[in-house]
Amino acid sequence: MDCIFCKIIAGKIPCDKVYENDEVIAFLDIAPISRGHALVAPKRHFQDLAVTPAETVSAMMRVLQLIAPAVLRVTHAPAFNVGINNGAAAGQVVPHTHFHLIPRTDGDGLKSWPHQRYGPGEGAALAKDIAAAVS
Ligand code: 5GP
Numbered sequence: 001m002d003c004i005f006c007k008i009i010a011g012k013i014p015c016d017k018v019y020e021n022d023e024v025i026a027f028l029d030i031a032p033i034s035r036g037h038a039l040v041a042p043k044r045h046f047q048d049l050a051v052t053p054a055e056t057v058s059a060m061m062r063v064l065q066l067i068a069p070a071v072l073r074v075t076h077a078p079a080f081n082v083g084i085n086n087g088a089a090a091g092q093v094v095p096h097t098h099f100h101l102i103p104r105t106d107g108d109g110l111k112s113w114p115h116q117r118y119g120p121g122e123g124a125a126l127a128k129d130i131a132a133a134v135s
């Protein structure tokens with residue numbers, strides 16, 4: 001399969017690994033947003049979060065929680081963001097589901113996304129439509 005993360009998992013491409021177990025691998029992002037930026041991915045290939053089984057997501061999250069304190073301790077960062085780019089329009093470049101663990105420090109200059117406001121009643125109507133669409 002022509003998937004860069006599958007190749008990393010198979011050992012065909014090197015990575016700076018920080019943890020692995022039977023189901024999940026964690027390694028440093030090759031182009032880090034901040035020092036210690038790590039990726040957590042299942043060893044089985046799933047294109048994105050939407051098609052990743054809940055048990056696998058759970059295994060990924062367990063690994064994220066396990067490695068996060070170590071990443072913070074070693075990088076001396078007090079906080080971190082968890083990110084998921086789900087789908088190309090959201091910035092997903094590698095079509096193998098993964099979490100980003102991004103260490104954060106005060107004044108690191110990384111900006112958060114701009115917020116908007118709903119018009120009167122717009123949020124309530126939208127929430128109702130979404131609630132009805134949840135299957
Ligand atoms: P995405 O945009 O798909 O959520 O994130 C993919 C991430 O994988 C990017 O942050 C990118 O820097 C990282 N990446 C892409 N190719 C490689 C690689 O060969 N090795 C490692 N360690 N990271 C990679």
Ligand code: ZN
Pocket residue numbers: 003004005006007044045046095096
């Ligand atoms: Zn893959």
